[in-house]
Amino acid sequence: MRQFLAFVKKEFRHIFRDRRTLLILFGMPVAQVMIFGFALNNEVENAGVAIFDMSMDYESTLLINHIDVSSYFFVDRTCRNIECIEDAFRTNTARLGIVIPADFGSKLWRGENPAIKIIGDASDPNQAQVLTTYAKAIIQSHLAERASVTIELPILRSTSRMVFNPELKAVYMFVPGIMGFILLLVSAMMTSLTIAREKELGTMELLLVSPLRSAHIIFGKVAPYWLLSFVNAIIIVLLGIVVFDTPMNGSVVLLTMSCLLFSLTALALGIFISARSSSQMTAMLISMMGLLLPTILLSGFIFPIENMPVVLQVVSNVIPAKWFIILIKGLMIKGSGINMLWKPFAILLFITVLLSIAAIRNVKPRLES
């Protein structure tokens, strides 16, 4: 035990004496949350709309006004032909086009559903999607309002309502994503780097020659980073709550457990990588290419998994961060309990156990010859 503590103490000294490590450990999470929270914001705010109004009647004017006063859109121009909308897209002044049919008012008065066409600028498909959804919501609520005024009979209408995150705040999505990313970075990359560093320096030889067992060395390396990842997770959650008003609807105990479990997954990955690489350079490259990129791309952090080709959807199942993000979203935003979330938790646990076995098998009490 004393040996183990000495090892942990040494590890902390390494961490606290190296400014770069400290910066990565604590600067990174804060910077990431801020960047994703403020800069890479794909919320809709005052997007320009080009409207081609063919009916030019009282009802269409009401609709246009409704769109214009909403905080999401402003009417950039009213058009007389369809080309005018395209022009607006080209000059980047409008990001959405709406075509109101000539029979808009009369249909509404007859109690029919007028066919409004919404045109999105698909040069940015994600945004076009979001804008279209917003526009639909506004138009539908307007129609519903008008319909109740114009005719007595209630008509069947479909509305969509955004639940859990009614303002579609993107930052809510990013907080779980960043947590996954940072925990992976800190745990996997940093551990693999420090072990590779010992190999590079030749100190690994000395450690192996000592009576320390491989398990001592591994847990001595893992413990400090486990603690630090946990501290990081707390920092990210607090930042999310305090700065971005992310809700925290679920159980704190479950959240803690998920974070600890995922750090462990990442640590096992880190040890696995370091056992396979002899220099810091290799360890770095493997962590970057083999871990961070797939995590960013395939975990659902930035790109929704449902929109991916089937092959990638299948591949995404082995990315531990995917399950972690599902867990955290469920916990923080939806406030789900373990009865809803046992499945991703179990899958994550399973992956962790597999990885740990692989990692421990790959660490040998001797140098590779």
Place this chain on the structure above:
Amino acid sequence: MKEHPAISANNLTRKFGSFIATNAISFEVKKGEIFGFLGANGAGKTTAMRMLCGLLAPTSGSATVAGYDVASYPEKVKQHIGYMSQKFSLYEDLTVKENFLFYGGVYGLRRKEILLRLNDMLKRLDLVHALNTRVGELPLGWKQKLSFSLAMLHQPEIIFLDEPTGGVDPITRRKFWDLIYEAAHQGVTIFVTTHYMDEAEYCDRVSIMVNGVIEALDSPENLRSKYQAETMDAVFQELARGTITL
């Protein structure tokens, strides 16, 4: 070009913060001379050598190498010197030929000329068969000879050797010195550092640095008689003992 000493250092000083690595050293190396540059670890050898190679600017004082001031014309200096260190300057994953073509190209030599000189050198070293072998597969002794040849490829006036014979067997070490003698015989100036004291004896003149200053500079023979020592090792021990404090 008019006659000038190969190397001339004048109160050459370099400070790192408050630490004085080399303290106002002055010396001259004649053309075609084998000059041994000795000193304990941390005595300032490497710093001095880097300044002479134009890699590090002096804090004060000056030095000319091949007639060029190292502070004002480091690029000119580099054109006229060759450098070889214990760590090999050859790329392990390239063949001998590719290495030479690369370095020759760096010094602006034409392909034809490089191959001509390389062929010549390999013949003399008896290594012609190694032309298309990857450097990584060659034995240490060969690599060292090739590194030396590489440093000589652009026919420099002065060649700097930083512990060129570390870790090789005694025969290879001797053979390496044969190369040095041969080069000196052709008029190339040799500036060499070493931890082998018997190698100090092979030099025409030897300087011994202690704590950033040159404590002694003379031919090995004169140094031995001055310090009444039988070997250069004894001279070195006498001068450097008790001075290593760091």
Place this chain on the structure above:
Amino acid sequence: MRNIGKSYKEVIALNDISFDVADGELFGLIGPDGAGKTTLFRILCTLIVPDQGEARVRGLDVVEDFRSIRKSIGYMPGRFSLYQDLTVQENLEFFATIFGTTIEQNYHLVRDIYTQLEPFKQRLAGDLSGGMKQKLALCCALIHKPEVLFLDEPTTGVDAVSRKEFWQMLKRLKKDGLAILVSTPYMDEAALCDRIALMQNGRILDINTPQKISEEFVGVLYAVKSSRVYDLLIALRAHPLVLSCYAFGEYLHVTLAKSEDSKELESHLQNQGFSDLKIHLVTPGIENVFMQLLQQTDEK
């Protein structure tokens, strides 16, 4: 069993190596880089497994009983392998603790060496000079009171003065009964060992005491000197009676088959215009023998 027996056989990197080291013996492995010294050390320190043959340290097999061996050996790898970002004291403390001991408990073992380091104990190991780093590494290898000490090229790249000091320390340690296995590329250090093994290309060329090895020299050795060193070297090598000729300190060392040949050589050289010629008989050293052995294996 107080004796440590090690015999070992392998292909490629190491070829059929066998030897024994006794307690209180300073055993030197002498050979250039690539001779296989480091591989041998790693096998004996249980870091790698031999392909063939077996090795025992303190009667324990390096493959089967590697855990017990690790408790009783001290190892100093070829490169400086301590934590550069920890201080002198922190390094020593760390190595003491992982071996389950404390500095206080075994201070007497390292006192002589550590007193020289003590003024710098708060300094980071990375900021020490070469000689000091070497001393610290030795302290760290000694702090758990090992019975066998493995030192892989402890003096490479260290200046002549620090090297001498280091060997004096080894002598003192030997007196305490430690078995020490040390490797070095410096021939002058070979004479300081009790017994040495000359190694080249994974083979042991010869094992004996330095004295006996010096006596194995075949032929007679002369030291020749002239102010025109390079011309002299060429002239000597061209002469049919000269078996070998190499620079050796201020002299050239010339091997001849018998001493009568020297007269003839001297007159030949004088005829060639070497007027300031000095020639005299010398006793061959380990380096001469090693060079002769190397030459013989080359010819084979």
